[in-house]
Amino acid sequence: MKRKVSSIALNALLLILGVVTVYPFVWMLFSSFKENQEIMALEQHLLPQKFIIDNYINMNAHFNFIRFFLNSIVITVVITLIVIYTSTICGFVLSKYKFKGRNVLFGFVLSTMMIPWCVTIIPKYSMIQAFGWMDSYKALIIPAMFSGFGIFMMKQHISALPDEILEAARIDGANEFYIFHKIVLPMSKNGIFSIAIFQFLWTWEDFLWPYLVITNKDKQLLAVGLKMFNGQYSTDYGALFAATAISIIPVLLIYLFFQKQFIAGIAASAVKG
Template identity: 65%
Template sequence: MNKGRTIFLNSILVILSLITIIPFVWMLLSSFAPNSEIVKIGGSLFPTPSSISNYLDVQEKFNFMRMFANSLFIAVTTTVIIIYTSALMGFVFAKFRFWGKNILFGVVLSTMMLPWAVTIIPKYEMMVDFGWLDSYKALIIPSVVSGFGIFMFRQAISQVPDEMLEAARVDGASDFYIFHRIILPMSQNTIASLAIFQFLWSWEDFLWPYLMINNEEKQLLSVGLRMFNGQYGTDYGGLFAATSISIIPVIIIYIIFQKRFIAGVSSGAIK
């Protein structure tokens, strides 16, 4: 009975995996095919890869490398800042006692329950008033604090024994030292998880950079990919080639942090 259930569940997982992977495989094969092969009616399910010209010409279609570098800079910067601020605030909420702490933490959690679209208009007006349009400050500063990240670190740091921190204070360690030398090293699984999620969210963000940045030299790759959509047609081969390249940083980030991410998930499941 258990063996049959295992086979059934594995079959379901295989089917769901194929549903997820097939569109990606189709896009990857299409990136090596001419546009005529991609849009051909009555052809095979997967286009026949026959050329690498889409990859060779991607820089000629638009300033791909500049936008790629812009996106990488914004994604890495916001991810690093959010990890640090989330860990710091999570440490405060988990290990410090002060009046109104639970109310303030509830306010932080409430920011996770608001649809992101609701805040677009007030945030846009603030950026206009500050004169930050067409600048990276408009992309970085509104993202320096994450309610989701604070919640993750607060839960993780709460598991650190208070006796360990008290022992460090008895030995003369300051809170600054405790945070950087004890809390952060013990939060590597949480750091890895948040790094994967936040980098992905920053890398694929489209609407906010589209509203904030008008200068093509400062524009991000997620917005730049729409340049393949012309008035009378779309260069699907070039679009798929650029998109295939654009997912490389996300894959690299996951490869770097996957061991810690899986370890964090496993430890949470055991608890």
């Protein structure tokens, strides 16, 4: 009986937390179908009193939403694919090869996760300026090619792969690149999906770095583009909510399609040494 009461209380608490978390998104979604006068009114209602779709139609009146959306999709996918590859190959080397200084190198990788991002932003910005990469996608892609978190996750995951499979492949004459691409990568798909979801989310929502290094509006990303809805004297909140609602669709789709692999990858990486 005591266990049942505890279970009910825990489920009730989780339900309350879930409602508190989801409610702002639901309110934003319904507000995207409201007129600005209704959004700014003192008396608020969750459902629109007058249902309109003009906010979705008029988004491009403020900025080129489609262009920014496509820019974000391309940059986010490119960075995510690069991070997946570099994290997996580094995790493979650190987990399956024994060489002098391996633990020191892995410790250095872990240390990059402990340094606050605000500490590295100034030297990284100075380097981008020195290399002449300002207002270029190189400034977004190259600094993000390696992820300490991704390398840590993949090392933990690949450590669980049986060494006998790799040794058998070597006996059959397979070289290391063949082993990595044909054996390690397919067997690490759960960990890869976990890294992909995290990296996609981080890159998609990144605001400060694109805001600093990209000045050409045609090259800008969606997270920064949404700020352009804030006018000098007024803000079109209806169109802003409509654009924001569309901007979260890719992240939701990625998680919904790959949630099983994501959970499996997190669980496997958490328990392996």
